[in-house]
Structures are given as C-alpha cells and as structure tokens.
Amino acid sequence: MNIGVLGAGQLGRMLALSGYPLANRFTFLDTTGHPSAGIGDVMVYTDQQPLLDAFLAKVDLVTYEFEHLPVSLVQAIEEHRPVYPGSRAIRICQNRAEEKALFDRLGIPTPAYRLVESADELEAAARELGCPVVAKSLTEGYDGKGQAVLKNSAEAHEAWRAINHPRLVVEAFVDFVREVSIIAARGRDGEVAFYPMAENQHVDGILRYSIAPLPDLDEQVEQIADGYIRALLDALDYVGVLTLELFQCADGSLLANEMAPRVHNSGHWTIDGAVTSQFENHLRAIQGLPLGDTSARMPTCMVNMIGREGEAAEVLALPDAHLHRYDKRERAGRKLGHVNLLAPTHAELLERVRACAALLPDAPAPRFSFEESGS
Amino acid sequence: MNIGVLGAGQLGRMLALSGYPLANRFTFLDTTGHPSAGIGDVMVYTDQQPLLDAFLAKVDLVTYEFEHLPVSLVQAIEEHRPVYPGSRAIRICQNRAEEKALFDRLGIPTPAYRLVESADELEAAARELGCPVVAKSLTEGYDGKGQAVLKNSAEAHEAWRAINHPRLVVEAFVDFVREVSIIAARGRDGEVAFYPMAENQHVDGILRYSIAPLPDLDEQVEQIADGYIRALLDALDYVGVLTLELFQCADGSLLANEMAPRVHNSGHWTIDGAVTSQFENHLRAIQGLPLGDTSARMPTCMVNMIGREGEAAEVLALPDAHLHRYDKRERAGRKLGHVNLLAPTHAELLERVRACAALLPDAPAPRFSFEESGS
Numbered sequence: 001m002n003i004g005v006l007g008a009g010q011l012g013r014m015l016a017l018s019g020y021p022l023a024n025r026f027t028f029l030d031t032t033g034h035p036s037a038g039i040g041d042v043m044v045y046t047d048q049q050p051l052l053d054a055f056l057a058k059v060d061l062v063t064y065e066f067e068h069l070p071v072s073l074v075q076a077i078e079e080h081r082p083v084y085p086g087s088r089a090i091r092i093c094q095n096r097a098e099e100k101a102l103f104d105r106l107g108i109p110t111p112a113y114r115l116v117e118s119a120d121e122l123e124a125a126a127r128e129l130g131c132p133v134v135a136k137s138l139t140e141g142y143d144g145k146g147q148a149v150l151k152n153s154a155e156a157h158e159a160w161r162a163i164n165h166p167r168l169v170v171e172a173f174v175d176f177v178r179e180v181s182i183i184a185a186r187g188r189d190g191e192v193a194f195y196p197m198a199e200n201q202h203v204d205g206i207l208r209y210s211i212a213p214l215p216d217l218d219e220q221v222e223q224i225a226d227g228y229i230r231a232l233l234d235a236l237d238y239v240g241v242l243t244l245e246l247f248q249c250a251d252g253s254l255l256a257n258e259m260a261p262r263v264h265n266s267g268h269w270t271i272d273g274a275v276t277s278q279f280e281n282h283l284r285a286i287q288g289l290p291l292g293d294t295s296a297r298m299p300t301c302m303v304n305m306i307g308r309e310g311e312a313a314e315v316l317a318l319p320d321a322h323l324h325r326y327d328k329r330e331r332a333g334r335k336l337g338h339v340n341l342l343a344p345t346h347a348e349l350l351e352r353v354r355a356c357a358a359l360l361p362d363a364p365a366p367r368f369s370f371e372e373s374g375s
Numbered sequence: 376m377n378i379g380v381l382g383a384g385q386l387g388r389m390l391a392l393s394g395y396p397l398a399n400r401f402t403f404l405d406t407t408g409h410p411s412a413g414i415g416d417v418m419v420y421t422d423q424q425p426l427l428d429a430f431l432a433k434v435d436l437v438t439y440e441f442e443h444l445p446v447s448l449v450q451a452i453e454e455h456r457p458v459y460p461g462s463r464a465i466r467i468c469q470n471r472a473e474e475k476a477l478f479d480r481l482g483i484p485t486p487a488y489r490l491v492e493s494a495d496e497l498e499a500a501a502r503e504l505g506c507p508v509v510a511k512s513l514t515e516g517y518d519g520k521g522q523a524v525l526k527n528s529a530e531a532h533e534a535w536r537a538i539n540h541p542r543l544v545v546e547a548f549v550d551f552v553r554e555v556s557i558i559a560a561r562g563r564d565g566e567v568a569f570y571p572m573a574e575n576q577h578v579d580g581i582l583r584y585s586i587a588p589l590p591d592l593d594e595q596v597e598q599i600a601d602g603y604i605r606a607l608l609d610a611l612d613y614v615g616v617l618t619l620e621l622f623q624c625a626d627g628s629l630l631a632n633e634m635a636p637r638v639h640n641s642g643h644w645t646i647d648g649a650v651t652s653q654f655e656n657h658l659r660a661i662q663g664l665p666l667g668d669t670s671a672r673m674p675t676c677m678v679n680m681i682g683r684e685g686e687a688a689e690v691l692a693l694p695d696a697h698l699h700r701y702d703k704r705e706r707a708g709r710k711l712g713h714v715n716l717l718a719p720t721h722a723e724l725l726e727r728v729r730a731c732a733a734l735l736p737d738a739p740a741p742r743f744s745f746e747e748s749g750s
Contacts, residue, residue: 013395020392020414022687023700023712039395039414275695290692297672312397317665320650325398337398 001287002027004059004081006074007066008035008042010326010335011263014271015065016040018279022287027058031069038327045073056080063240063286067093067261068140084188084239084286089261092236096138096169096258103256106231110256111247112172123156125170132173137165174255176247178369181210181266182225185241185281185291186233193281193291194226195274200245200266203364206333209353210266211301212273215346216370221252232259241282243267265304265335272322272340273300298342299349301366305337308361315339318356346370376662377402379434379456381449382441383410383417385701385710386638389646390440391415393654397662402433406444413702420448431455438615438661442468442636443515459563459614459661464636467611471513471544474633481606483631486622487547498531500545507548512540549630551622553744556585556641557600560616560656560666561608568656568666569601570649575620575641578739581708584728585641586676587648590721591745596627607634616657618642623744640679640710647697647715648675673717674724676741680712683736690714693731721745 001024005012008028016026016039026040035042043055052073062083064074067090074087092098103110114125116135126133131153137146148159160168179202183195196213229244236242243264245257267278276284276292284291308330315323318341325337339356343349350371357363376399380387383403391401391414401415410417418430427448437458439449442465449462467473478485489500491510501508506528512521523534535543554577558570571588604619611617618639620632642653651659651667659666683705690698693716700712714731718724725746732738 017392017395020388020702021697021699023702025413025702038400284691289688292691293695313664316659316667320668322396324396327395327398327400 001025001061002059003283003286004029004055004062004077005037005040006031006062006064006069006077008032008037009065010036010328010337011065013037013039013326014268014324015063015263015279015283018271018277019283022280022283022289024283024287027055029055031066031073036326036328052076061286063282064090065262085236085242085261086239089236089238089242093259093261094139096136096140097167099258100169102232102235106228106235108228108231108256109254111174114170116168116170117166119157119160122150122160122168122170123153126150126153126156129170129172133170134173135159135163135168135170137163138167138169139165174247175249176255177250178248179245179257180214180225180248180254181243181245181264182229183241183243183264183267183270183278184226184229184233185278185285185294186238187285187291188239188288190234191291192230192233193294194229195267195270195278195294196296197222197225198266198269199368199370201364201367206304206306206335207265208304208306208364209301209366209368210269211299211349211353211368212269213296213299214370215299218252221248221254225254228254228256240285241267241278265338266302268324268338269300269302269340270294271324273297273342298344299346301341301349301353303339303341303353303356303360303363303366304335305339305360306362307332307334307336309336310339310356310360314359315356318352318359319343321352321356376400376436377434378658378661379404379430379437379452380412380415381406381437381439381444381452383412384440385411385703385712386440388412388414388701389643389699390438390638390654390658393652394658397655397658397664399658399662402430404430406441406448411701411703427451436661438657439465440637460611460617460636461614464611464613464617468634468636469514471511471515471633472542475544477607477610478631481603481610483603483606484629485631486549489545491543491545492541494532494535497525497535497543497545498528501525501528501531504545504547508545509548510534510538510543510545512538513542513544514540549622550624551630552625553623554620554632555589555600555623555629556618556620556639557604558616558618558639558642558645558653559601559604559608560653560660560669561613562660562666563614563663565609566666567605567608568669569604570642570645570653570669571671572597572600573641573644574743574745576739576742581679581681581710582640583679583681583739584676584741584743585644586674586724586728586743587644588671588674589745590674593627596623596629600629603629603631615660616642616653640713641677643699643713644675644677644715645669646699648672648717673719674721676716676724676728678714678716678728678731678735678738678741679710680714680735681737682707682709682711684711685714685731685735689734690731693727693734694718696727696731 008030198210198212201209243260246254270277320342322340341352383405573585573587576584618635645652695717697715
C-alpha cells in the first residue's frame with residue numbers, strides 16, 4: 001500500500017516509522033517549503049499540476065498530518081484518490097466558527113463565545129462575556145498568531161486592529177483545573193477505539209508534557225469525553241485519528257477547546273506507553289484494518305524537547321526512557337523531539353519526569369493537577 | 376550520525392526503523408545484488424572503488440547486518456571509518472574451525488567435533504564420534520548448503536563428494552531438550568547487557584518461533600549462558616549485539632552451537648516485548664550511548680512468516696499482536712515478516728501463538744519444551 005501524506009513534518013515521520021512494519025510505503029507532499037520528515041519520498045508542492053499528477057500516480061490512498069492545507073488541494077485529490085479523513089474535517093478545523101457550530105450542534109459544551117465582525121461588536125462581546133476574554137481570528141495562520149487577550153472591553157479597538165481579520169471569535173476565560181485531551185481512532189467500518197485521557201501542560205502555548213493515564217480521573221468523566229469525540233467522529237463520518245482538546249473544571253466538567261483532525265502531540269506517549277500507538281491506529285483505520293488495543297501498558301509521560309535538545313547519552317541513561325528525535329535543527333520554540341518515560345507507578349513516573357526535565361535545556365518544571373489532589 | 380550498514384535485508388531495515396528516532400541516518404551497502412531494506416539510501420556494491428568511496432563519504436560509522444561479507448571489504452572500510460563489530464568477528468564467524476577454536480579456548484562447551492581434510496578422515500571421525508554425525512563445510516555459502524548427515528561411517532565418501540569442500544567440521548549429534556539463544560550487547564566502554572534467554576523452534580533449519588523469557592529456566596543456567604557470551608564479547612573486544620545459539624540438554628547443561636555477530640531473528644521479540652529492542656541497543660552500543668534496559672515487559676513470542684504471509688487484517692485482530700512485514704515478495708522458504716505476540720502469562724501466550732499459527736499459511740504447530748515440563 002502506497003500512502004500519500006499531505007504535510008511532511010515530524011507527525012508524518014512518525015506515521016511512516018509506524019507504517020513500514022505494515023509494509024506501507026510513503027510519499028509526502030509538503031506545502032510549506034520546509035519538509036522535515038527525513039524519511040520516504042518527499043515532494044514539495046508548488047501549485048503545479050504535473051507535480052500533483054506525479055504525487056497521485058505514486059499513491060493508493062491519501063491522509064494528512066497537517067490541517068493548514070488549501071481545502072481546494074484536498075478536494076482536488078479527493079476526486080482521484082480516497083482521502084482519510086476527508087476535506088470536510090479540514091474545512092471545519094480551519095474555521096473556528098464552523099468548529100464551534102459543530103460542537104454546539106452535537107451538544108458538546110464549550111466556553112461561552114461570540115462571533116464578531118467589527119471593533120464595536122468585539123467591545124460589546126467583551127462586555128457581555130465579562131473580561132478577560134480572548135479574541136481569535138476565525139481562520140488561523142501557520143504561526144498561531146492572530147489572537148489577543150482583552151483585559152477590559154476598552155481594549156477592543158486596539159485588539160481589532162492588531163488581529164486585523166474581518167471575523168473574530170471571542171471566548172470567555174475558563175477557570176479550569178487542567179487541560180486534557182482525548183484521542184480516538186475510527187475505522188472505515190465505524191469501529192471506534194479511545195485512548196486514555198491525557199493531561200497536558202502547555203507553556204506559552206506550546207505543549208511541554210502529556211501524561212496518561214490519569215490516576216485521579218473519574219470514570220464517568222472519561223465516558224463523557226469518549227461520548228463527545230464519538231459524536232464528532234460519527235457526525236463527520238470520520239476515518240482515522242481525531243484529537244479533542246478540553247478544559248476540565250473544578251467540578252470535573254469538561255469544555256471543548258478545539259479539535260485536530262490528525263495524530264497529535266498529546267498522543268506521542270502512545271508510541272511506547274500504549275499497546276498500539278496513535279500512529280499505527282491511524283494507519284490501520286485508513287487502510288480498513290482492525291484497530292489495535294489502545295490501553296496503556298504503564299503510566300507514561302511525554303516530555304517535549306523544544307528549541308534545544310538534551311544530550312542523548314544523558315536522556316538514554318534514564319530508566320525506561322525512549323528518545324524520539326525529529327532530526328531537525330535547533331531553533332527557539334521549535335519541536336525537536338520528545339522523550340517518553342514509563343514507570344510502574346505515577347509517583348515513580350513523576351520522579352523520572354523531573355530527572356528528565358533537569359537534563360533538558362530550558363524545560364519548565366513539570367506540574368500535574370493530580371499531584372496537588374494527592375492522588 | 377550517518378550510519379553505514381553492510382547488508383541491506385530485513386535486519387538492516389529494522390535497524391533503521393530503530394535508529395531514526397535517535398536521529399540516525401542510514402546508507403546500506405548491499406553485496407548480494409538483492410537488497411530488500413526498502414528504507415534509507417541503498418547502494419549495490421560491485422567491487423568498484425568509486426562506489427566504495429561514495430559510501431565512505433556518506434557515513435561516519437559502519438556496522439553490518441550480514442556476516443557473509445568479503446573480509447577484505449570490511450578491512451578496507453576499517454582503514455577509513457570505525458566498524459563495529461570489527462572484521463575479526465566476521466572472520467571468525469565465517470569459519471567454523473576458528474569459531475570452535477574460540478569456544479574451546481574460552482571454555483565454552485560444544486558438541487564433540489573433529490576437523491577433517493579427506494574422505495578417509497571423515498570416515499574415521501564418524502566412527503570415533505559415533506553416528507549419526509553431521510558434516511559441514513568450514514565456510515558457509517549464502518544458502519546454508521554444504522552440509523550432510525551421516526547415518527553411518529560408510530556414507531563418508533559419498534558425503535565428502537556431495538559437500539565438495541577441502542575442509543569439513545564433523546559434529547556429534549546432541550540429544551538436546553531444546554534450542555535456545557542468548558543475545559547480549561556490549562558498549563564501547565565494555566558495559567554488557569543481556570537479554571533473557573529465548574527458546575527457538577526450527578523446522579527444516581529455518582527459525583519459526585522464539586519465545587522469551589522462559590518460565591522454567593533455572594537462574595543458574597541463565598547465568599552460565601551469560602558467562603559464555605560475556606567471555607566471547609570480551610575476548611573479541613566486541614561492540615554491538617552478539618548472538619549465541621545453544622543446545623540445552625536434559626540435565627540443563629548448555630552446548631554452544633554457533634554465534635552470529637549481529638542482531639538476530641531470535642531477538643525480534645524484543646521490538647515489542649523488551650524495554651529496549653536488540654536493534655536500538657545495537658545502535659546505542661556502536662554510537663557509544665548507554666545501553667537500554669533489556670528486560671522483558673511480558674512473556675512474548677515471535678512467529679516468523681516464511682514463504683507466504685498471512686492476511687494482515689486477521690493477524691492484527693489478535694490481541695496484543697504486532698505485525699512486522701519486510702515488504703518482500705513471497706517465495707518458498709523466504710523470511711517475509713514476523714508477528715510478535717505478548718500476553719500476561721505463558722498459558723495465555725501459547726493460546727495466542729496457536730491462534731496466530733492457524734492464520735499463517737504452512738505454519739508448523741508451535742511446540743515448546745516448557746509445555747511438556749508442565750511449567
């Protein structure tokens with residue numbers, strides 16, 4: 001099976017590493033001009049039909065590892081090859097208004113929000129929701145820019161000019177206890193498999209740690225999250241891995257933040273920590289193969305290496321540490337690799353995570369909500 | 376780190392799959408004309424200096440996945456790049472007399488044997504050792520030919536002509552209970568890590584099943600095996616993974632059969648069943664990185680797919696089954712892939728192995744010695 005992947009970053013690299021043992025071969029179509037997969041055949045897309053034809057000629061089936069793709073490109077490919085998950089998922093995930101409308105329609109709670117089309121509407125929304133609020137452009141650039149936090153409604157006009165986008169979504173701040181994510185795979189036959197929920201620690205908007213399974217998670221809460229993602233998967237007739245990021249509040253309730261129609265950084269722990277990784281399950285799903293067991297072998301924590309890498313020799317000396325380098329040049333804020341740490345108990349795992357963090361330049365202190373709850 | 380690999384078969388493929396997460400890049404030098412790695416840069420060696428120069432220019436460090444290489448080629452490479460393990464290990468492993476002499480020198484017991492240089496000497500050896508005996512050419516071709524079993528000494532002249540080699544080694548038959556193998560890695564600093572011993576089931580000289588760890592293995596026996604392989608590693612100042620195949624007799628004692636200076640089919644279970652795979656530990660060793668934990672996560676069995684593959688969808692539906700296809704064409708007797716099965720207990724593992732064998736065309740019935748001993 002020759003699999004075409006739209007996007008050619010580390011997610012594509014890890015897909016390929018999971019897919020070679022299934023005898024898959026990979027051709028990547030990069031649309032950014034900066035492919036980094038470092039594996040398989042990489043083509044750089046330049047809006048030329050002959051190049052697209054060459055890509056199509058090489059692949060039986062297409063998927064993507066990156067959702068900031070021209071929807072028209074994905075639709076053009078869909079006319080010639082099966083694309084899983086399809087262009088509809090991309091279109092919705094590229095537009096915060098459509099994404100929130102889908103959450104609303106499926107009864108998936110989100111933070112309170114308003115859509116605005118002018119500075120005056122932004123000011124009114126900020127007053128209505130109660131500041132602070134965060135205003136975001138409806139469609140997101142590659143760099144995650146186009147956002148502003150308003151501490152009071154008087155900042156609306158300045159924020160409107162700074163974001164410089166004709167439509168914004170304005171969200172109330174959520175007083176959350178932790179950020180979590182749920183990842184699930186749906187097969188071509190509609191079978192769904194859910195990974196254990198992970199707790200994620202972001203710093204400056206960049207994921208630093210994901211830990212799963214969670215020792216203090218109410219089973220009912222996990223079932224609610226599974227219900228939300230299943231509703232999304234079924235509504236989109238989705239095939240492949242989908243990720244839903246949520247806030248968990250003090251009362252245990254969950255509010256959906258956003259979804260990603262692909263394998264996700266908060267699921268990298270599954271490479272070593274789950275019976276079947278998110279990458280393998282994505283490939284199984286899109287090829288119509290049965291899904292693999294998503295359960296965790298052991299408490300596992302993923303530690304991202306951002307901007308600068310640690311010394312491989314030091315990291316590999318840690319017990320049950322699994323290094324995953326992306327073979328990229330160091331650059332501030334860049335995801336360069338991650339370390340998966342496993343341990344028989346959460347207490348031992350936290351010790352290992354702290355030992356690992358101490359070896360990585362500029363790693364923030366790991367802090368998980370269940371430490372405070374004494375679990 | 377750019378790693379050159381001599382040989383380009385499935386062992387090289389799996390080395391590369393383990394090495395990409397360490398940010399290694401791979402260039403394979405195939406000497407057979409039939410590379411199958413399907414990954415990395417593959418060069419086919421044709422005894423041309425420019426090609427060898429191009430290979431050397433691309434790599435920082437060289438290893439091999441195949442020992443039937445011209446020793447002169449390995450020595451020529453050693454003049455320009457570090458080669459781990461070195462040409463000495465290859466030279467010894469290519470020659471049964473040298474290998475047995477090394478076992479003798481290190482006090483590693485082997486089946487009784489004689490070296491012979493004529494049909495008459497073969498006849499005398501057969502009488503002395505007591506038939507049946509097996510006669511083998513001193514150096515082995517790629518195809519494993521050049522062997523004959525003598526049921527009585529009168530067959531010596533016919534066997535001599537059939538093997539058609541100037542020197543043979545003649546071995547007494549061993550009344551063994553099971554075939555086992557021990558795999559160990561030795562780092563550049565002399566650190567050694569041992570995998571749990573595996574029991575191997577061969578049919579017609581081809582490995583079909585390897586299971587580890589063994590539920591009925593006396594700890595002292597495992598220590599003796601560790602001592603044997605450590606003696607070999609230290610005597611050769613070996614860096615990388617070494618495999619020693621042994622016979623275990625009814626009294627528990629071990630007799631060395633042969634060694635392989637590389638990762639080995641009987642260690643494929645470690646990809647999913649051990650904390651660190653044999654492939655990763657080989658790469659860690661040759662790069663001077665600390666060795667990873669060799670312990671087993673769970674009882675694991677490797678099931679080879681020989682000649683014909685099973686249906687991927689059926690195999691992947693088995694619990695905790697991990698498919699490793701080599702992306703090769705089907706051909707009688709060819710190693711096409713393997714399945715690693717894990718289970719919490721040996722009893723459950725055996726059930727899964729039988730279920731897997733039932734899905735594979737022409738798979739022999741799995742039979743392990745510990746079943747009979749009731750362990």
